[in-house]
Amino acid sequence: MPERISCFVMSGGVGSRLWPLSREDNPKQFHDLAGHGSMLVNTVRRLKARPAGDTPVHVIASERHSERVRADLAGIDLAGGHAIFEPVGRNTAAAVAVAALETIATHGDGLVLVVPSDHEISTEEQFWNTVEKGVPAAEAGRLVVFGIPPDSPETGYGYIESVWKGNVRDVARFVEKPGLEMAKAYVASGTFFWNAGIFLFRAGAMRAAFREHQAAIWQKTECAFAAAATEVSGTYLPIEQYSTIPSASIDYAIMEHASGIAMVPASFYWSDLGSWQxxxxxxxxxxxxxxxxxxxxxxxxxxxxxxxxxxxxxxxxxxxxxxxxxxxxxxxxxxxxxxEVKRIVEQLEKSGRLETKFTPAHARVLQPGAWRERVAHWLFEETLP
Structure with missing residues (x-):
């Protein structure tokens, strides 16, 4: 019997490179960009399509999107999983820590699969074939990442340099988005892969990595998780504790520092749908x-x-x-x-423009008081450390 894999979908992003379509109140993962349903729903269905094994599916999302998440997931059996709502965004390291804590609390030192909510992947079968190849390494206590064989010198993706070891490779290093000439050299080398942002690990192994490299993030996330309120609609993390968590990506906080990381080359077509290109x-x-x-x-x-x-x-x-x-x-x-659309978004935000935050349809239905309350909430979030 295949071991249980607890799946967590990270759905807290904004997708600012797809502005003006994607905004903070209606971000990329809620759009139908590939022609067959919202990105979030497609991701959840992909996870539920595992051929065998207990596979609960959780969604970690912004509390401001709670109604939309519930609407999108209505009628979908999460196999024992549920929604977990962040009161403010603290980047992917905090989300991964929450995934490990939820798994430890529910299933002990079980396997955890963390995926973004807004990527296009070719087929469910190829996706799970790739993930299952990483299970032995994860069971042995290694953190496992998944690399996409590059077909072009893409400058918008992070890269993973690997050492050949068969189906599972050793990770030599992670490289942030390179310039064009460096990206060409990476593609030509045959040892670099695009970083898909998908992670497989034992909950205890990720806990150990946080305690070694980012103890403050783990401790503060642990405190917030312990104080969370669970209702029928999901688990709600408290803003008083959650807002104190240092904001960092999981790559920067853990993956660039941990040793013994394994990489599985993906057999599926992948796109992060992060640009109009x-x-x-x-x-x-x-x-x-x-x-x-x-x-x-x-x-x-x-x-x-x-x-x-x-x-x-x-x-x-x-x-x-x-x-x-x-x-x-x-x-x-x-x-x-x-x-480079993000540069426009950054300029608009510096100017105090609300077009990066609200869609006109959502703005029209807000009563004047609600509008002021929503704007005040966003301004409060932006003053957090």
Whole structure:
């Protein structure tokens, strides 16, 4: 009988590289970007498709999205799992610590699989075949990551350098998003893989890694978890304790420091759908290589991502350009620079613009008092350490 794997979906991100479609109140994971349901629902269904073995599925999400999470997951059997809501975002290290703590509390030193909520993966069968290859290493106490064989010098992904050891490789080092020339060298070497952000481990092994490398994150997360309130709708972490957790990514906090990490090369197609370029690559196109969504008239355009939510968008003579128009904002730029949308979001936030936080549809239904309360809540979060 295959060992139980407790699965945790990290759904606290904003997806700012897909602005203006993705915003803080309606982020990327709740959108249907690949044409077959929301990214969150597709991720949960992929985890539930494990051929054999007990596989409870949990979702770690922002409390501000609790209603949306409950609506998306309505009618889906989580096999004993449930939603866990963060009052504020503290990055992926805290989320992974919560996953380990929940597993220890429920199943002891069991296997844990942590995945992002907003990635496109080719097939459930290939996904689970890859994960199961990492189970022996995880059972032996190693932290296991999954690498994507790169097919281009992508500068928007982190990389993993590995040493050949058969199906399971040793990780030599993690590398943050490189420049173009370095990315080309990585792809040519054959020893570098894209970091898929998927982790498999024993709960006790991750606890030991936190205690060695990030004791403060573990201790503060442990305190918050102990004070959490569990209701029928999910577990709610308390803001008083959770807001004190240092904010860090799991890669920076643990993976770049831990020893003996194993990597399994993925056999599935993968995309983080983190840019308009990635959506252009995976979406159905017209005869000229354009992705056209919504009320769009395109003449003499090639290899462009053209999307309108509402008003007519008419374009002519464009090549390799992304145009995304919503009710209150429009993005225009070369597809090759779509990874840099975050710079626009950062500039808007510095200017105090709310277009990065609220969609017009959500803003219209807020009563004046509720609007002020929501804005005050966001401003409070942004002052946290």
């Amino acid at each position: 990635s959506l252009l690559d995976i979406s159905p196109t017209d005869g000229n290589g354009n992705v056209v969504i919504g009320d769009v008239v395109a003449i003499d355009c090639e290899r462009s991502y053209l999307r309108s939510q509402g008003r007519l968008l008419s374009v002519i003579g464009l090549r390799d350009v992304a145009i995304v128009s919503t009710a209150d904002a429009t993005f225009v730029g070369p597809v090759a620079k779509s990874q």
